[in-house]
Amino acid sequence: MMAESSALDRLTTIRLSRGEGRAALASAVHRIELLDPLVLDPWVGFELSDAYVMSVESAIAAGDLAEARRLAERMRDLPHHREDPHVAVARLIVVAALEGDWQRALVAGDRFREGWERAGSPRVPTLRRAARAMATVHGMRGDTAAHDEWMRIFTALVPKARQTHDQHTSAFFEALMLLHLGRAGEAVQRLDVHPHELRRWYQGIWRPWYAAAWAEAAVLAGEPDAAERIASVQATTAENAVTAALVARAAALAAGDRAGVLAAADALEAAGCRYQWARSLVLAGGADRERGAAELAVMGAVIA
Template sequence: MADALAMAAGNVLGVGELRQARGWSRQLAEHPLLAEAGHHATSWLLVTEALAGQGDQVLTDSATFLDAWEHSGRQRSFVLGPAAASVAMIHGLRGDHDARATWLAIADRAGPVLHHRHGHGAVFDALVLLHHEDADAALGRLAPEPEQVWKWACWVWLHWYVALRAEASVLAGHPDARARVDAARSVVAGNPVATAPLDRAQALLDDDLTRQLAAARAFDAAGCRYQSARTLLLAGSGHAAAGTAALADLGLAPVAVG
């Protein structure tokens, strides 16, 4: 049952059913078999919460993960790397770069190196870079064509990878941006969380505010409140204040460090 819950969480996350993924992840976290293996219990929960933008909840659950991982002898596993990287992402979205560096180091030790470099790590790093309006760096992190990193980005991460790559291309002003958006659509068809960034990117290309706001609603419907808030920020004008308030509500407002 524990293995089935983990596979269910990963599969539905990969096709953009974020609410279902969080539900399966929560059941996995509460499974009695994993009562003394908190790092495995919370692994998918951390990932799904992070992608939904539940910043405060991720920080709470990360303490359970870290304590159990350290007591286990700091195991390396396919599922543990993404969990640690997702915590690093949340710290990055909060502007706490020291904490992010700490968790990136944990991710390097907890999961397969190449998966972190080219798969989930590229996705989470790009999300942080786009959050801080560094589209050029995000595009650099996603520079390889999807076919070049398919081995590591497949299953859960491929749709996220191609959607973010297309969006970063638009925001960075890449000459192939429109073509990348179009190409990504054929890959992510049917995935609501990966289609919405493409709709948002297309709206930015076309200066279509109505479509940007429709993308925000699509993110809300998919249970991805962080991206909904970010869409409002990108929309600017009278919508930015609502986006900022939504980020604060998620625990993702910048924090004072140092």
């Protein structure tokens, strides 16, 4: 069983590196199904926890936020995570931030910080995405002090010699906040690497999200290569329902196509991405702007 689990893990990473999010999700979930019936000893517990991590990450890569949430909640409730709440909720924080369920993210963030501090503030690079997502949520809510505190935690989670770990994921989350705040030019500068250069398997998880933000930032900043950027990432983002809609929205914004922006809003709502749905309504303007702004206000977001 352990050998098969290891093989499925390797298959998942290969599929992620190729940009095959849905296939990666299938192999990661198969790994969970293989391990779930086994007696929970330390070795099985480690494998099962890792299988859930990979399944959530693969669901994010595929843009299946509903499945990502379901799996993150199951991971949270694993019995061997009872004493490590920061590990239990880390992936749920990321999913909730992407969905726009910021209240859930805030609650999970409190649990993360309390557990992490109680454990002695261990340096765990794989938990940095949760801290970066929390910083982004607070930044979009206009809480500068909380944003800065989570950035402190983000930095503390990895030794200084490895500060570049997850740098492109971090760039995506910072750009998400900058775009929300109307600072598209800064987002362009932050996303300074072409998405096609993100080739490692763990970069494959976030490649479509980074690519969509990279294209949108260019449109909103009025960059001369905006149309080329959109064309270059359409294949990269196509399999992920959320990022495909975001690139379609960027194209519609570039063309002044309000109907296209609203169509993207519908697709984002169907994909369970409440934040980007509401933001699309704001970007569409007119009467829809007021409705989108109201939805963002419910989340606690500041409106640029």
